[in-house]
Amino acid sequence: MSAQKPRTLFDKIWDAHVVETLPDGTALLYIDLHLTHEVTTPQAFDGLRAAGRKVRRPDATLAVIDHNIATDASRYTGIVDPESRLQVETLEKNVVEFGVPFIPLLDARQGIVHVIGPELGRSLPGMTIVCGDSHTSTHGAMGALAFGIGTSEVEHVLATQTLLQKPAKNMQVLVEGNLAVGCSAKDITLAIIGRIGTAGGTGHVIEYAGDAIRALDMAGRMTLCNMSIEGGARAGMVAPDQTTFDYIARTPNGPKGEALARAIEWWRTLPTDAGAHFDKVVKLAAHEIAPQITWGTSPEDVLPVDGIVPDPEAQEDEARRAQFRRKVEYMGLKPGQKLQELPVDVVFIGSCTNSRIEDIRMAASIARGRKVADGVRAMVVPGSGLVKKQAEEEGLDRILQEAGFEWREAGCSMCLGMNPDKLKPGQRSASTSNRNFEGRQGPGGRTHLVSPATAAASAIAGRLADVRDYQPKGDV
Amino acid sequence: MEAFTTLTGIAAPMPKANVDTDQIIPARFLKSISRTGFGKHLFANFRFKEDGSENPDFVLNQEPYRKAEILIAFENFGCGSSREHAPWALLDFGIRCVIAPDFADIFHNNSFKNGVLPVKLPREVCAQLMEDAKMGENARITVDLERQVVVRPSGEEIPFQIDPLRRHLLLNGLDDIGQTMQHAPAIDGFEAKQRAAQPWLYGA
Numbered sequence: 001m002s003a004q005k006p007r008t009l010f011d012k013i014w015d016a017h018v019v020e021t022l023p024d025g026t027a028l029l030y031i032d033l034h035l036t037h038e039v040t041t042p043q044a045f046d047g048l049r050a051a052g053r054k055v056r057r058p059d060a061t062l063a064v065i066d067h068n069i070a071t072d073a074s075r076y077t078g079i080v081d082p083e084s085r086l087q088v089e090t091l092e093k094n095v096v097e098f099g100v101p102f103i104p105l106l107d108a109r110q111g112i113v114h115v116i117g118p119e120l121g122r123s124l125p126g127m128t129i130v131c132g133d134s135h136t137s138t139h140g141a142m143g144a145l146a147f148g149i150g151t152s153e154v155e156h157v158l159a160t161q162t163l164l165q166k167p168a169k170n171m172q173v174l175v176e177g178n179l180a181v182g183c184s185a186k187d188i189t190l191a192i193i194g195r196i197g198t199a200g201g202t203g204h205v206i207e208y209a210g211d212a213i214r215a216l217d218m219a220g221r222m223t224l225c226n227m228s229i230e231g232g233a234r235a236g237m238v239a240p241d242q243t244t245f246d247y248i249a250r251t252p253n254g255p256k257g258e259a260l261a262r263a264i265e266w267w268r269t270l271p272t273d274a275g276a277h278f279d280k281v282v283k284l285a286a287h288e289i290a291p292q293i294t295w296g297t298s299p300e301d302v303l304p305v306d307g308i309v310p311d312p313e314a315q316e317d318e319a320r321r322a323q324f325r326r327k328v329e330y331m332g333l334k335p336g337q338k339l340q341e342l343p344v345d346v347v348f349i350g351s352c353t354n355s356r357i358e359d360i361r362m363a364a365s366i367a368r369g370r371k372v373a374d375g376v377r378a379m380v381v382p383g384s385g386l387v388k389k390q391a392e393e394e395g396l397d398r399i400l401q402e403a404g405f406e407w408r409e410a411g412c413s414m415c416l417g418m419n420p421d422k423l424k425p426g427q428r429s430a431s432t433s434n435r436n437f438e439g440r441q442g443p444g445g446r447t448h449l450v451s452p453a454t455a456a457a458s459a460i461a462g463r464l465a466d467v468r469d470y471q472p473k474g475d476v
Numbered sequence: 477m478e479a480f481t482t483l484t485g486i487a488a489p490m491p492k493a494n495v496d497t498d499q500i501i502p503a504r505f506l507k508s509i510s511r512t513g514f515g516k517h518l519f520a521n522f523r524f525k526e527d528g529s530e531n532p533d534f535v536l537n538q539e540p541y542r543k544a545e546i547l548i549a550f551e552n553f554g555c556g557s558s559r560e561h562a563p564w565a566l567l568d569f570g571i572r573c574v575i576a577p578d579f580a581d582i583f584h585n586n587s588f589k590n591g592v593l594p595v596k597l598p599r600e601v602c603a604q605l606m607e608d609a610k611m612g613e614n615a616r617i618t619v620d621l622e623r624q625v626v627v628r629p630s631g632e633e634i635p636f637q638i639d640p641l642r643r644h645l646l647l648n649g650l651d652d653i654g655q656t657m658q659h660a661p662a663i664d665g666f667e668a669k670q671r672a673a674q675p676w677l678y679g680a
Contacts, residue, residue, distance in 0.1 A: 042510075161667075230556075232581075262676075263674070
């Protein structure tokens with residue numbers, strides 16, 4: 001094997017999962033872990049039922065409820081919205097009928113599918129992981145190949161534990177140097193998307209590398225990989241290292257003892273070989289990244305916090321001018337306006353991008369000893385029941401509530417406007433979620449994507465704020 | 477899945493890039509547990525005003541585009557969420573083909589699985605087809621998957637590329653699960669080998 005061509009992390013995981021290659025180059029790819037939730041599975045289970053098929057590997061499948069549910073106390077008394085309730089009950093019936101392991105709504109481990117997979121030790125290096133959800137790219141932070149699929153593919157994986165896939169191209173995003181004060185993984189990922197655009201990674205799997213990436217904790221790596229899809233890449237990955245192994249060792253369901261030692265031995269062979277080929281390479285200097293804020297209705301519409309709203313009329317062609325006019329109008333902006341002058345109505349700290357304990361610590365460190373501005377609704381939604389419990393043990397819930405933040409139950413919440421947490425038309429939010437599309441947080445809602453620190457600072461300022469003006473007071 | 481062979485119909489021009497799946501079908505309409513019925517919510521935030529009345533400026537509310545079977549747009553169509561409800565909504569409305577310079581990966585896959593044909597053509601060709609489409613009722617466009625051509629109202633034929641396996645499945649309306657099931661012995665073999673090498677992946 002010594003003459004083997006140098007391979008990337010992606011190539012190695014891909015090669016290890018090809019069951020068969022069809023004559024046209026399509027691979028039958030084996031899937032190690034299939035995460036499922038209530039929104040993208042009912043039609044898949046129906047398909048299985050209609051064809052008399054079973055779930056091939058219930059032990060490699062895990063179901064949880066996250067998208068549809070309320071994140072206030074009403075979850076304890078039953079789901080009010082009849083359609084949401086039907087969708088949740090449908091999943092509850094399907095997991096029983098097909099024998100799929102399930103985390104019920106009121107279980108302490110319930111949470112956002114992309115938070116609980118790594119947290120429980122189910123998402124591991126070297127795995128292929130899929131879910132009917134584009135933010136499955138999150139799990140790539142573990143050193144896995146993880147990507148979102150549609151419902152037909154969900155059904156295909158349930159029935160066969162495989163997918164028909166063409167290999168992706170390799171793209172490397174290298175981030176070197178030290179991140180500036182006030183900046184975190186969210187600012188890196190927004191800066192990357194600002195650079196490559198929302199289609200910059202289409203057809204590629206991104207591997208994030210460089211010392212700024214190595215320095216990130218697992219939560220930061222998850223934030224980064226989570227938003228790969230916003231750059232058009234189906235998957236983002238970070239090579240597993242000691243940070244990864246230490247994280248897994250602390251998880252409740254990860255391999256332990258000898259199994260862990262044996263697994264680590266294999267995981268250490270996964271990082272990209274020296275000289276491996278990347279079809280595309282993008283480099284960023286970490287110290288040049290300032291806190292980032294999106295101004296428009298696409299994640300690529302991003303600027304440093306001291307930025308000003310661009311002038312649609314200054315764009316190069318008419319199609320782009322028209323598109324920018326629409327963005328500026330929808331967002332209720334004026335060309336030349338400073339982003340920091342924009343008042344916010346709602347601050348949302350949560351979502352599969354930024355709802356882990358590290359994110360909540362970051363927000364609490366800014367909130368401590370300060371108050372949310374009058375008229376601002378600020379909410380913190382932990383990514384899982386376990387994150388919530390941990391935060392409460394650390395007293396973060398108290399700090400946040402004393403500052404005037406709402407402290408809520410785990411779920412997708414205001415990321416996507418399909419549960420009771422929504423923006424009202426015209427409301428402006430500073431949000432740690434992943435998409436600022438028109439109507440994403442509720443029809444007519446205006447979303448500015450930011451880091452948890454910038455979100456917390458904005459809640460206190462009552463406008464989009466520069467977190468560097470709101471440094472922590474004392475230790476949290 | 478219904479096979480796709482040749483389609484001749486009215487095309488609606490949507491001169492926009494980055495039409496994301498939240499625009500195609502907003503999340504609040506994803507609560508149904510069936511694959512049908514999403515057509516009435518297709519592009520809901522653009523088709524309907526806040527009071528629920530139709531927005532007359534939106535292309536699919538104008539004649540003859542209410543009957544559109546083809547949609548023409550610009551780059552990165554279908555980006556964002558993986559929701560298969562996007563091609564379901566297009567199909568349920570009556571749109572069986574989207575023509576654009578390129579597509580986001582997941583939407584592209586999802587379309588094929590539902591008999592919606594995504595056709596990639598260069599931006600200038602899409603712009604030309606949009607001009608054709610603006611002629612309305614008399615400007616029928618033909619998409620011939622068998623011959624891999626789009627036929628303009630003038631009769632001019634524009635060839636397009638497509639993955640041969642996907643073309644085969646679509647032309648015949650084939651279900652890929654049935655096809656994959658034929659590889660069951662190979663999947664069994666893979667699992668036996670993997671279980672021996674990486675036992676921690678089994679029996680969780």
